[in-house]
Amino acid sequence: MIIYENPRQMALSESQILDTAQHFLMCGIEDCGKNCLFYCNPCHQPMCEKCRDEHQRSPETKNHELVPYRHRKDQLPVEKCRDHPTKDLDILCDQCSVPLCSKCSTMPVHKGHFFTDLETIYTENSAACRQEIQNIKAYFIPMANDLQNEIKLDATNIKTIMGGIRSSMMDEAKSLKTLVDEVTSDNIEQVNKMEDSLKEMLESQDIIYEDYISYLKDLVNQFYGYLSSTQFQNNAIIFPLSEYFKIRPIPETTKPVPPVFTAGRYSKEMVTKLLGKITVSKTEPENRKVKAMETASKHLKHTRLQGREKYGVKQRLSSSVTKVREYTVPGADSVHHISQGKSSSLWVSDNGSHIVHTDLQGNQLQKIKTSGVRYVGNLTVTQDGDLIYADIQNKVINRITPDKTxxxxxxxxxxxxxxxxxxxxxxxxxxxxxxxxxGKVTRYNKTGKEIQNIERDNKGQELYSYPHYITENINGDICTSDSIKQAVVVVNKSGQHRFSYTGQGSVFFPRGVCTDRRGQILVCDINSNTVHLLDQDGQFLCLLLKQQQGAWSPCSVCVDGENNLIVGQRETNTLPVYKYLQ
Structure with a gap:
């Protein structure tokens, strides 16, 4: 409670109490001390009801203007006239727009001009200034703070996104290097085999000529024997020698033909195409949303609450959601998992182990019978727009290309x-x-090569028992819903355990899990028919969707391109869509 002992203190302090809940003003008449209800504008004196009546009865003040306190005029600061030093400036010449004293108004230069009481103008403008101060405090400063905080959040998100892009580039380079090493190794192995084959051929030819030379040497020795013999009875030299001169011809062999290496033809542009490149998005930047001033007071409390939730102060309150539309998936009896394809089409898996591809108008584009089981996130759409899904019975991952192969x-x-x-x-x-x-989580690169296995935490404890839904957050965290552990298990991209979320005290049966553009985690709890909203570090924010809001046996969630929440349910093929981010 603030007590003012005189009008000057009241005037000086009033601007400081605009936002307080209540204050108490005392009557300005000496020794009164009662509550001030009225105000004498000529005297600039706050008064109680009794003092007002006495003031009106006094001959000297009976014609004074006495008004309710809230309609008072502000006291005009005293300033003397430059031309008439004994007079106060108290009127404004409307034509000349200069303050004057009463004596100045009689001067010829102001003859015929209109004048306005300077105190009235001062009061009106003072009230306008107070209102503007209130507007600045109640609207402009909070709105600017919200936008500034949004910029800080955007800066954090941009840093995360750019880090992800750099990591992706390094992963692409490692993947390409691995392929280059594999191809080079294959080529060298092929060259080694060719060399062994050619060496074997040459060694065979060498043996042929070695045998032939040995034959010739034996023949020479035989002829030398004929020449040195002195016995004619059995010496072939006295007989015709034609039969002995039939020497075997020199064997024919072929020269080896070595392989030819054709160097690859590539350019920087081709390597860029293989590795991918960073491009400036053609999407026009959206203007930050600034609420209209007339709605500021209505939404001020809600806006500040949202600001605390967004920038660090966690509120355990149910968030309001608005249903904006719904889709129907023909050919499905339920929706156990959802993944959004290109052109905003949807892929879903149902209770009957079917995978159904549908457009947003409810037209079935493709339907596949699989060997799946219920309550698993068994399908996903790749960056190239292909669908890949788990064939549980045959223990393989299949790919469906846009041509339905x-x-x-x-x-x-x-x-x-x-x-x-x-x-x-x-x-x-x-x-x-x-x-x-x-259970475990395995990472493959986009060519299908295994590159990481995640099974245990840094204490050697098993992380997973039944990892039946999985997603990735904007910071690279891997978020897995495990029904046996009754938890959402989150590890970073290196596989280090960050946290496990186990619900809010009651039995927690997590099913579908996804993340949004803020890095928040959304997970279905089929036991309580709710959707839990967590921040990036696993802190509970609110129950985003409850049974009375239409969440009946929710078992899958997906966030679309507009950051709306799509919910798949156990007993229906209808997909409600909710807006939950303002």
Whole structure:
């Protein structure tokens, strides 16, 4: 409570109490001390009801203007007239727009001019200034703070995105280098085989000539024997020698033909095409949303609450959501998993182990029968627009190209693939698998080569038991919904355990999981028929969707290109779409 002992203190302090809930003003008449309700404008004196009545009865002040306190005039600062030093400036010449004293108004230069009471103008403008101060404090400063905080958040997100791009570039370079090493190794191995074959041929020819030379030497020795013999009875030299001169011809052999190496033809542009390149987005930047001033007071409390939620102060409150549309998936009896394809089409898997591709008008584009099981995130759309899905029975990952051709993409060996996600950062494939009661997450590059296995934390404890839904956050974190552990298990891109979210005290049966453009994590709880909203570090923000808002047995979630939430449910093929970010 603030008590003012005189009008001057009241005038000086009033601007400081605009935002306070209440204040108490005392009557300005000496020794009164009662509550001030009225104001004498000529005297600039606050008064109680009794003092006002006495003031009106006094002959000296009976004609004074007495008004309710809130209609008072502000006291005009005293300033003497330059031309008439004994007079105060108290009027304004409307034509000349200069303050005057009453004596100045009689001067010839102001003859015929209109004048306005300077105190009235001062009061009106003072009130306008106070209102403008209130507007600045209540609207402009909070709105500018919100926009400034949004810029800081954008800066953080840009740093994360750029880090992801750099990481993707390095991964692409490593992937290409691995392929180059593999191709070079294959070529060298082929050259070695060719060399061995040619050496074997030359060694064979060498043996042929070695045998032939030995034959010739034996023949020479035979002829020398004929010449040195002195016995004619059996000496062939006295007989015709034609038969002995039939020497075997020199064997024919072929010269080796070595292979020719044709150097590859490539350019910087070709390598750039292989590795990918960074381009400036053609998307026009959106203007930051500034709420209209007339709605500021209505939404001020809500806006400040949102600001605290966005920038660090966690509120355990239910967030309001608005249903904006719904889709129907023909040919599906439920929606156990959702993935958005190109042109905003949707791929879903249902209770009957079907995969259905549909456009947003409800037209079925493709339907596939798989060997899947219920409640798994068994499909995902790649950066190239292909669908890949887990064939659980055959333990393979299949690919469906836009021309609807199905090919075997990855074999998972003894491990049964349950969940799958294609990274939007670098195109890697994340697969949640099980074998003999154990679980793991395996990362493949986009060519299908295994590059990482995640099974245990840094204490050697098993991270997963049944990783049936999986996604990746904007910072590279891998978020996995595990129904046996009843938790959302989150590791960083290196596989180091960051945190596990186990619900809000009651039994938690997590199903579908996804992330949004802010890095927030959304997960279905089929036990309580809710969708939980977490921040990037696993802190609970709110129950984003409850049963009374239409979440009946939610088992899959997906965030579309407009950052709206699409929810798939166990008993229906209808997909409600909600706006939850303001």
């Amino acid at each position: 199905i090919t075997e993409f990855i074999k998972t060996g003894d491990w049964t693939p349950l969940s799958i996600h294609s990274s939007h950062i670098n195109g890697d494939i994340l697969v949640g698998m099980i074998k003999e009661g154990k």
